[in-house]
Amino acid sequence: MSKIAVIGSNMVDLITYIDRMPAQGETLEAPGFALGCGGKGANQAVAAAKLGAEVLMLTKVGDDLFADNTLANFQRFGIDTRYVQRMPGVSSGVAPIFVQADSHNSILIVKGANAHLAPADIDAAAQALRECALIVLQLEINVDTVYHAIEFGRAHNIPVLLNPAPALPGLSREHLAQLDFLVPNESELALITGQTVDSPASAHKAAQTLVASGIRHVIVTLGQQGALYVGEEGEFQIPGLSVAARDTTGAGDAFIGCFIHHWSRNRDIRAAMTQAVAYSACSVTGLGTQTSYPDAHAFAEFHRRLDA
Numbered sequence: 001m002s003k004i005a006v007i008g009s010n011m012v013d014l015i016t017y018i019d020r021m022p023a024q025g026e027t028l029e030a031p032g033f034a035l036g037c038g039g040k041g042a043n044q045a046v047a048a049a050k051l052g053a054e055v056l057m058l059t060k061v062g063d064d065l066f067a068d069n070t071l072a073n074f075q076r077f078g079i080d081t082r083y084v085q086r087m088p089g090v091s092s093g094v095a096p097i098f099v100q101a102d103s104h105n106s107i108l109i110v111k112g113a114n115a116h117l118a119p120a121d122i123d124a125a126a127q128a129l130r131e132c133a134l135i136v137l138q139l140e141i142n143v144d145t146v147y148h149a150i151e152f153g154r155a156h157n158i159p160v161l162l163n164p165a166p167a168l169p170g171l172s173r174e175h176l177a178q179l180d181f182l183v184p185n186e187s188e189l190a191l192i193t194g195q196t197v198d199s200p201a202s203a204h205k206a207a208q209t210l211v212a213s214g215i216r217h218v219i220v221t222l223g224q225q226g227a228l229y230v231g232e233e234g235e236f237q238i239p240g241l242s243v244a245a246r247d248t249t250g251a252g253d254a255f256i257g258c259f260i261h262h263w264s265r266n267r268d269i270r271a272a273m274t275q276a277v278a279y280s281a282c283s284v285t286g287l288g289t290q291t292s293y294p295d296a297h298a299f300a301e302f303h304r305r306l307d308a
C-alpha cells in the first residue's frame with residue numbers, strides 16, 4: 001500500500017513577473033503574467049502524481065470558473081478527486097504572486113473555499129483515508145482540520161507529515177508531538193521553536209528540540225543549501241545543487257511532493273530526501289509552480305544532465 005492522502009489547499013496562482021514592487025500610490029508596468037494551478041496542498045499532490053504516485057486529494061473548490069479548471073487539473077494527473085467538494089456561494093482560493101527578476105517571490109493567499117474544509121470532511125472520507133500509507137498536511141486550511149487529521153492518522157496508525165507553511169504562530173505542542181514528519185523551512189522552524197535559525201548549525205539545534213518533544217523525524221529545507229534531517233535515524237544533511245534559478249515559487253512543495261512519493265514506496269528517508277533536493281532544484285529552473293515540476297521522464301533527464 002503506497003497511496004498518499006493530501007489534505008490541504010488548492011489555489012489559482014496569479015503570477016506577475018516584476019522588476020520591483022510598486023510603491024504606495026504608484027502604477028508600474030510589469031514584464032509578464034501567468035495564470036496557474038497552485039496552492040501548497042495541490043502542488044504537493046501534483047508533484048507526487050507527476051512522478052507516478054497514487055494520490056487522494058481532500059480539498060474544496062469554489063463556485064466560480066476556477067473550480068472546473070482545478071478539478072480538471074487534478075484529474076489530468078490521475079489524482080483521486082472523489083473528496084474534492086464544490087462550495088456554493090464561495091470563491092475558490094486565489095494567490096496573487098510577485099516574482100522578482102532574481103527568482104524570489106512574494107505571495108498573498110485568499111483561502112476562499114479552502115477555509116471550509118472541516119474536521120467532518122475527514123470523517124466523511126475515513127474509509128478512503130484508511131487505505132493510504134501517508135497523510136500529508138500544510139497550513140492553508142483551518143488549523144482545527146489539521147489537528148483532526150493528525151488525530152485521525154494517530155488513531156488509525158497512518159503516518160502523518162506536516163509542512164507548517166505558511167508559518168503560523170501558536171501551533172499546538174500536543175499535536176506537533178504526534179507527528180511522524182515535520183518539514184519546515186528555516187523561518188517556520190524559527191517560529192515553531194522560538195529559536196534563531198540562520199544557519200544549518202542553528203537549524204540542527206532547533207530541530208533537536210522538536211525531536212526531543214516527540215516528533216519522530218524533522219526535515220528542514222534549506223533552499224540552495226539542501227535539506228537536513230534530525231530524528232530517529234540520526235542526523236545528516238543532503239547538500240544542495242547549484243542551478244540557474246528562474247522562479248523559486250513552489251520549490252518547497254516540489255521537495256515535499258517528491259519526498260512523499262519516494263518515501264511512501266521505499267521508506268528510505270535519506271534516499272527520498274536526496275531525490276527531493278534534486279527535484280526542488282529542477283523546479284526552480286522553470287517558471288510557475290506546478291508547471292515547473294518535471295514528470296518522471298523529465299526528472300530522469302535532469303539527472304542525466306547533472307551527471308554529464
Ligand code: RIB
Nearest residue numbers: 011038039040095250289
Ligand atoms: O508554495 C507555493 C504556493 O503558495 C503557491 O502555489 C500559492 O498558491 C501559495 O499557496
